[in-house]
Amino acid sequence: MTDLAHIRNFSIVAHIDHGKSTLADRLIQSTGTVKDRDMKEQLLDAMDIERERGITIKANTVRIDYTADNGEAYVLNLIDTPGHVDFAYEVSRSMRAVEGSLLVVDSTQGVEAQTLANVYQAIDADHEIVPVLNKIDLPASDCDRVAEQIEDVIGIDASGAIRVSAKTGEGIHETLEAIVNQLPPPKGDRDAPLKAMLVDSWYDAYLGVIVLVRIIDGVMKKGERVKMMSNGSVHLIDRIGVFRPGMMPVDELGPGEIGFITASIKQVRDTRVGDTITHEKKGAEKALPGFKPSQPVVFCGLFPVDSAEFEDLRDAIEKLALNDASFSYEMETSAALGFGFRCGFLGLLHLEVIRDRIEREYDIDLITTAPSVIYHVYMKDGSHFELHNPADFPDPSTIDHLEEPRIKATILVPDEFLGDVLKLCQDRRGIQLDLTYAGSRAMVVYDLPLNEVVFDFYDRLKSVTKGYASFDYQMTGYRQDNLVKMSILVNEEPVDALSTMVHRDRAETRGRAMVEKLKDLIPRHMFKIPIQAAIGGKVIARETLSAMRKDVTAKCYGGDATRKKKLLEKQKAGKKKMRQFGKVDIPQEAFISALKMDG
Amino acid sequence: MAEDWTHGGFGIYIHWPFCASKCPYCDFNSHVAAEIDESRWVRAYTREIDRYAAALPARVVNSVFFGGGTPSLMAPETVNAVLERIHMRWPVANDLEVTLEANPGSVEAGRFRGYAQAGVNRLSMGIQALNDPDLRALGRLHSVDDALAAFDIARNNFDRVSFDLIYARQNQTLSDWRSELRRALAMTVDHLSLYQLTIEPGTAFGDRYDAGKLRGLPEDDLSAEMYEATQDICAAAGFEAYEVSNHAKSGSESRHNLIYWRYGDYAGIGPGAHGRITVHGQRYATETRLAPLAWLQAAEAGQGENLRRALSGTEQAEEYLMMGLRLLQGIDLKRYYSLSGDHLDTAKIAYLSEIGMVEHAGDSLHVTPGGRMVLNAVIKEFFAG
Ligand SMILES: Nc1nc2c(ncn2[C@@H]2O[C@H](COP(=O)(O)OP(=O)(O)O)[C@@H](O)[C@H]2O)c(=O)[nH]1
Ligand SMILES: C[S@@+](CC[C@H](N)C(=O)[O-])C[C@H]1O[C@@H](n2cnc3c(N)ncnc32)[C@H](O)[C@@H]1O
Ligand code: SF4
Secondary structure, eight states: OOOGGGEEEEEEEEOTTSSHHHHHHHHHHHTTSSOGGGOOSSTTOOSHHHHHHTOOOSOEEEEEEEEOTTSOEEEEEEEEOOOSGGGHHHHHHHHTTOSEEEEEEETTTOOOHHHHHHHHHHHHTTOEEEEEEEOTTSTTOOHHHHHHHIIIIIOSOOTTOEEOOTTTOTTHHHHHHHHHHHSOOOOOOTTSOOEEEEEEEEEETTTEEEEEEEEEESOEETTOEEEETTTOOEEEOOEEEEESSSEEEOSEEOTTOEEEEEOSOOOGGGSOTTOEEEESSSOOSSOOOOOOOOOOOEEEEEEESSGGGHHHHHHHHHHHHHTOTTOEEEEEEETTTEEEEEEEESSHHHHHHHHHHHHHHSOOOEEEOOOBOOEEEEETTSOEEEEOOGGGOOOGGGEEEEEEEEEEEEEEEEGGGHHHHHHHHHHTTOEEEEEEEETTEEEEEEEEEHHHHHTTHHHHHHHHTTTOOEEEEEEEEEEEEOEEEEEEEETTEEOGGGOEEEEGGGHHHHHHHHHHHHHHHSOOOSSOEEEEEEETTEEEEEEEEOOOOOOOOSOOOTTTHHHHHHHHHHHHHHHTTEEEETTEEEETTHHHHTTOOOO | OOOSGGGTOEEEEEEEOBOSSOOTTOOSSOBOOSOOOHHHHHHHHHHHHHHHHHHSTTOOEEEEEEEESOGGGSOHHHHHHHHHHHHHHSOEEEEEEEEEEEOOOHHHHTTHHHHHHHTOOEEEEEEEOSSHHHHHHTTOSOOHHHHHHHHHHHHHHOSEEEEEEEESOTTOOHHHHHHHHHHHHHHOOSEEEEEEOOOOTTSHHHHHHHTTOOOOOOOHHHHHHHHHHHHHHHHHTTOOEEETTEEEOTTOSOHHHHHHHTTOEEEEESTTOEEEEEETTEEEEEEEOSSHHHHHHHHHTTOOEEEEEEOOHHHHHHHHHHHHTTBTTOEEHHHHHHHHSSOOOHHHHHHHHHTTSEEEETTEEEEOHHHHHTHHHHHHHHHOO
16 A cells, blocks of 8 residues: 555546547556556557547546656556546546546647536646646647647646657656646545545456445455445455556555455446445445436437347347446337337437447447437426437427427637538527637637537538537536427338427428438339428428339349349348338438438 | 140250450350360260259250350350250250350351251350440450351351340440340341340459449439330330340240240259259259369269259249249249249239239239339349248
């Protein structure tokens, strides 16, 4: 165990691609925590999907041993935080477990929206913040300008910002010294009753649930019986250790330390992030202030393309949920799609990550229905309820009014693209709250309906600004508006999985866009197919997919029978990637693609 | 099994796998070889004939077809030896049809007389196009003049002469094709095969197409219009399509190809040849080695087949449906039932009739002109679940 004066706990705050992972790798490597040849690039981003998308989803942690210039040995605990807005709640929870942050800014780019969002969370958590200007090896690096920008926009002193190249290793030593000298050591009392903060937990196929803890007071040892203060459940600690970054057992964890325990816990759901863990006997009286639990905000239906795979899907969803308490699900049945699940996610990225994992790791083809946010429905009879699924939309004549969730969005964008961004926000029913400049970049703040953002806002923003804008948001509350349910009819039959909630004023535009998209997405059939968007019984947009004109094999003789039949069978298997609605086959990808708007 | 047309009859297919050069669109089992020892090929063909004759004794042969490749590169003596062997081993129908595929070059034309003397009574010529630039684009070695000269020789030697054209070619317009087709019909004897150019994977055209370098192919709508125009023009000239791509005066249909579409039995002899044969009441699909030399050695050694697979009733019914719906006359639902043991899904028939794809009278089911244009989709609908 290390005494408090020789511990530093910190996280790294950065916008995507500013070099957080590279810097973390360098810190770990330069202190010899991992041998160079064992160094897997970007050690902290472990999951495949994370690696592929270059994002961090689950908080990871590593303990670094460092002997400082003053000759003393320190233990530095780094908790890595996710970078994407969908996972903002995880950022805030990780930050509560440490005392300081490195604010990494790409010195060729400057401050971005995510930098802002995360750094405010660090400030909220009372962190000492050390600014780090990264990528100084690049010719476009402009440290003075970026330091000034940090002072202007964030309002913290950046005169002592450390200039680093995580690529070449320049400035890494200075960074380690700054961690030791500028960040405060943790506080805590070794002799007080045990109080450990449950920072995170996840499921491991071999060890069961692994719990990441930060010890506030007292000491935790292997073999002890501990109690979760939220529900009183008692567990026996069977392993205790730290991450370096592989798991290394230790005898005990004392105040200020960060490490893991396992205690034969079967499900992640049995652990509550933010909970306080204490000893069963002579435990603490008062728990630590908890975290706000994360709430799903986006809902959609997941159905197997092949209905015979429903049980496999159930299995996959249950397994994924074991490791992700922020993901909710319940069974859903749809007339057209059969059995599936209505699932709740933290945001669209979270949705895509889960969907990709089901398709890839469990090899199940999915139909994803139109994502929806939670609407508050107030009925004429005075009752009200939360609508998670447009399919459950009641008879409009019984509804008094509807409310939808709104967000506050912050967008940083180079001047030249400002016009496009304002137009995009305006098109999405935004209300401008603020517009300021920081150098040649504008910072706009908008009040926007969540449902306009959830789907493809981020993609659109990236495309209209050629990738130069950055974006972050937080939920603000609910507001009444003129919302309606728009149905899509394919060949005169309503396809529930495509119905969405829209603002009445935008219904025609959205409806037209959707039917046009579907016309391209649905393959031609032997007959012509009307595709319509409707509100109640009223058609507001219509397209006709013309019948296929020609699909016949020119030559088919004795030698071709076997081959041609195999070909048809292959195409028949391809049909399995589609679902039949009436007589129309709709391909799996149509359900999501139809919703993506070009404007 | 009864030896009658209701079950499609019995034919023998002889595959000759060599060509003077390889055409860029062609995915047939054809090869360019420097030297061919025809005596070995005669030996191999005759051993295979003997083997099939032993397995299928006393079948009456309705048709023999020399296909390729370019069978018109064979010496007439080779053709003669094969036909003699067939006559020796099987009873043949009085109206036995013997077809040979010929390329319309001057060298080939010189052998036509010899083929007629050997017993070939029908010639199928690969003319492909009636203008020289298009023939060059298709990689053909002959010119239009060569083809017309060869065609005259063919007509002098055979009562039945058919020829093939490929249309929906690069940069071909609808009116180009209409006038080319009218010229073709003016010289047609009794039979004509009109194929829309198909880009087959693994061919030179296929590679060029995948690389985005095969330009000027007709879009779907144009190729549909070309097909429709073809049907109208041929029907008006008395050459209605009796099959998707085949047109004939009534009574002049290719009997050999009808065996395939009516799902009769055929022995497939030669490299890569497929067969469907009935032995002791069980129907089999047969296949042979693809590589000419590998097949040659195997056949000489007494076994050219490298696969013989029993077909289930369902598979047979599906093949019957797939082949038979290509014909104007369609299929016999009773025969479908006797093969499959199940009736063809009546709900599907009703649905496809309702949308105008098939017509159904008594036990006969056939596609409409509209249904024929999307025949693959119609068949898939029957196959699907
Ligand atoms: N030239 C240069 N590239 C860097 C530096 N630090 C990171 N990068 C590159 O910037 C990209 C994003 O870095 P990464 O660490 O994945 O960013 P993260 O998204 O913040 O974790 C990667 O291609 C890195 O190789 C640096 O100091 N110099
Ligand atoms: C066995 S092939 C060739 C016979 C002969 N060797 C010749 O080329 O004239 C029979 C016919 O199929 C047609 N054919 C071959 N490949 C084709 C393709 N890719 N698309 C359309 N028709 C094709 C040609 O019309 C050809 O004459
Ligand atoms: S089209 Fe005929 S000549 Fe050309 S390669 Fe094929 S088989 Fe040989």
